[in-house]
Amino acid sequence: xxxxxxxxxxxxxxxxxxxxxxxxxxxxxxxxxxxxxxxxxxxxxxxxxxxxxxxxxxxxxxxxxxxxxxxxxxxxxxxxxxxxxxxxxxxxxxxxxxxxxxxxxxxxxxxxxxxxxxxxxxxxxxxxxxxxxxxxxxxxxxxxxxxxxxxxxxxxxxxxxxxxxxxxxxxxxxxxxxxxxxxxxxxxxxxxxxxxxxxxxxxxxxxxxxxxxxxxxxxxxxxxxxxxxxxxxxxxxxxxxxxxxxxxxxxxxxxxxxxxxxxxxxxxxxxxxxxxxxxxxxxxxxxxxxxxxxxxxxxxxxxxxxxxxxxxxxxxxxxxxxxxxxxxxxxxxxxxxxxxxxxxxxxxxxxxxxxxxxxxxxxxxxxxxxxxxxxxxxxxxxxxxxxxxxxxxxxxxxxxxxxxxxxxxxxxxxxxxxxxxxxxxxxxxxxxxxxxxxxxxxxxxxxxxxxxxxxxxxxxxxxxxxxxxxxxxxxxxxxxxxxxxxxxxxxxxxxxxxxxxxxxxxxxxxxxxxxxx
Amino acid sequence: xxxxxxxxxxxxxxxxxxxxxxxxxxxxxxxxxxxxxxxxxxxxxxxxxxxxxxxxxxxxxxxxxxxxxxxxxxxxxxxxxxxxxxxxxxxxxxxxxxxxxxxxxxxxxxxxxxxxx
Numbered sequence: 286x287x288x289x290x291x292x293x294x295x296x297x298x299x300x301x302x303x304x305x306x307x308x309x310x311x312x313x314x315x316x317x318x319x320x321x322x323x324x325x326x327x328x329x330x331x332x333x334x335x336x337x338x339x340x341x342x343x344x345x346x347x348x349x350x351x352x353x354x355x356x357x358x359x360x361x362x363x364x365x366x367x368x369x370x371x372x373x374x375x376x377x378x379x380x381x382x383x384x385x386x387x388x389x390x391x392x393x394x395x396x397x398x399x400x401x402x403x404x405x406x407x408x409x410x411x412x413x414x415x416x417x418x419x420x421x422x423x424x425x426x427x428x429x430x431x432x433x434x435x436x437x438x439x440x441x442x443x444x445x446x447x448x449x450x451x452x453x454x455x456x457x458x459x460x461x462x463x464x465x466x467x468x469x470x471x472x473x474x475x476x477x478x479x480x481x482x483x484x485x486x487x488x489x490x491x492x493x494x495x496x497x498x499x500x501x502x503x504x505x506x507x508x509x510x511x512x513x514x515x516x517x518x519x520x521x522x523x524x525x526x527x528x529x530x531x532x533x534x535x536x537x538x539x540x541x542x543x544x545x546x547x548x549x550x551x552x553x554x555x556x557x558x559x560x561x562x563x564x565x566x567x568x569x570x571x572x573x574x575x576x577x578x579x580x581x582x583x584x585x586x587x588x589x590x591x592x593x594x595x596x597x598x599x600x601x602x603x604x605x606x607x608x609x610x611x612x613x614x615x616x617x618x619x620x621x622x623x624x625x626x627x628x629x630x631x632x633x634x635x636x637x638x639x640x641x642x643x644x645x646x647x648x649x650x651x652x653x654x655x656x657x658x659x660x661x662x663x664x665x666x667x668x669x670x671x672x673x674x675x676x677x678x679x680x681x682x683x684x685x686x687x688x689x690x691x692x693x694x695x696x697x698x699x700x701x702x703x704x705x706x707x708x709x710x711x712x713x714x715x716x717x718x719x720x721x722x723x724x725x726x727x728x729x730x731x732x733x734x735x736x737x738x739x740x741x742x743x744x745x746x747x748x749x750x751x752x753x754x755x756x757x758x759x760x761x762x763x764x765x766x767x768x769x770x771x772x773x774x775x776x777x778x779x780x781x782x783x784x785x786x787x788x789x790x791x792x793x794x795x796x797x798x799x800x801x802x
Numbered sequence: 803x804x805x806x807x808x809x810x811x812x813x814x815x816x817x818x819x820x821x822x823x824x825x826x827x828x829x830x831x832x833x834x835x836x837x838x839x840x841x842x843x844x845x846x847x848x849x850x851x852x853x854x855x856x857x858x859x860x861x862x863x864x865x866x867x868x869x870x871x872x873x874x875x876x877x878x879x880x881x882x883x884x885x886x887x888x889x890x891x892x893x894x895x896x897x898x899x900x901x902x903x904x905x906x907x908x909x910x911x912x913x914x915x916x917x918x919x
Contacts, residue, residue, distance in 0.1 A: 458897055458900070461897060462900055462901075469908075500912070504908060504911040504916070505908060507911050508904060508908035511907065518892070518903045518907060519900070521893060521895075521903070522900060525895075566914050570911060570914060581889065584882075584889065585889060585893065587879070588875075588879055588886065590872055666870040666871050668871075693820060693823055694824055703813055706813045706816060731874075732871055732874045735869065735871075736869070736870060736874065740869065741865055741867075741868050743865055743868075771820060772824070773809060773820075774811050774818075775808060
């Protein structure tokens with residue numbers, strides 16, 4: 286059973302997605318079904334993490350007599366579809382399943398009054414399938430296929446409220462941007478396949494000679510995944526998509542974005558990790574993109590009046606921290622002394638920030654969804670005095686805002702602390718920008734808190750009350766995680782983050798699974 | 803290793819322990835409460851005493867005098883008008899511009915990698 290986990294974790298939500306439309310006329314059955322399926326998938330992800338941390342990388346070969354048999358007799362190169370689950374893949378899978386479960390739980394009440402819920406939940410489960418496939422596969426073409434599944438499911442969900450013109454527009458924009466990025470990914474895969482006749486990432490990384498065609502492939506892959514993860518200057522689709530998607534999908538869509546960030550890291554560290562030249566330049570590009578992303582994202586957030594749009598710009602800004610942390614590690618990858626001194630910790634900060642950000646940004650977007658649920662508007666100018674009416678949402682917002690601003694003892698602080706210190710050692714300017722961004726983040730959340738929750742009560746919201754219980758529970762779970770991850774950062778770093786960092790850094794262990802010559 | 807050390811996050815040039823920080827926070831909260839408890843006890847909630855006073859003028863409807871989100875940080879945004887002008891032009895909302903930015907980024911990365919910068 287355990288050896289089939291990498292396949293089952295994809296098969297279960299895929300099965301769930303196909304069954305969901307059959308529950309069309311059964312009231313809230315699609316919602317309950319999605320909660321059950323995402324819950325089961327979360328349990329499987331926990332088992333997967335335990336297995337990977339205990340036994341090392343898990344390899345699963347589809348269609349083989351024995352799922353761990355990579356090279357049957359007579360084969361010199363791997364030809365089947367292979368899943369390779371190492372610690373970073375397991376870390377991302379856990380993030381994806383946790384957020385899909387929380388999203389399904391929150392959606393139970395949040396979208397109850399919408400029509401087409403069986404499609405909504407089928408797409409949610411398909412989006413989960415796409416993300417899990419991206420982070421678990423060891424095959425480039427498979428990566429493209431799952432990227433497409435996630436892109437199409439995501440764009441359909443962004444345009445789910447098709448009675449709103451803005452939602453349809455955002456959905457189409459997301460679809461086109463996704464399609465352009467993934468087709469260019471396919472083009473790069475074609476370049477690599479044309480040269481080396483194989484699509485397996487581990488095998489390709491042993492073969493790549495870094496000629497001009499390889500460099501072109503790397504450049505296109507880098508730009509495409511940078512666009513998909515919302516890095517400046519290709520971030521424009523993010524505010525539209527995150528604002529219009531129902532808040533219950535925001536957590537899963539966030540993880541989908543970071544699955545592209547994972548793909549960017551995988552390409553940089555694993556596929557091209559053997560290269561000793563030019564990777565430092567790529568690390569500097571990643572770090573500079575990170576700094577630009579965090580600063581432009583936060584300054585754009587400061588001027589927004591739409592609460593979800595403001596938070597969407599923050600999502601862009603926080604992606605900058607992850608790019609900066611991992612970019613610092615990539616910049617010193619070929620310098621063992623610097624990698625040991627601060628590069629590994631910088632990467633730990635960047636990867637720790639992924640899960641921290643997924644938690645607190647999902648929480649904040651859910652509080653924005655709760656404000657919309659109660660007031661029917663996302664315009665901050667029309668809100669006020671809601672803290673008295675919505676105490677749980679207010680507490681959840683304060684926790685989320687403190688966490689994203691890097692205020693101790695919440696989780697955002699721990700990862701930012703590592704990023705500030707380590708990026709300073711590469712270039713002090715980077716650390717200055719990172720800290721100024723945190724101050725501006727806090728300033729913009731003070732704006733939201735003052736205008737929506739504080740101030741005199743607004744007459745038209747005299748009769749409003751707290752959001753339904755399932756939404757409150759989902760928000761409080763995330764708020765509790767913000768506090769727990771902040772109080773015990775070492776536990777998360779030791780158990781999840783450093784193994785994930787080492788999985789990226791120790792390329793030889795990623796390459797040796799097949800016993801290739 | 804003691805439990806407190808196991809909860810200490812060591813970075814390349816420092817450390818962070820949230821439990822110690824929390825302990826200090828609790829101590830400062832107790833000190834703050836002690837100072838507060840020795841304060842003026844003549845404050846009476848729910849009486850005329852707590853109503854707003856605007857130089858003897860009648861207080862307007864509170865909903866009309868609240869500070870709206872658009873007014874917060876007005877000075878900051880006004881001071882950085884030039885910077886925001888550039889940013890707003892960059893965020894045109896036009897899908898064709900999105901693709902152009904993508905092509906531009908791709909071109910720069912290829913220039914750095916292939917050109918060996």
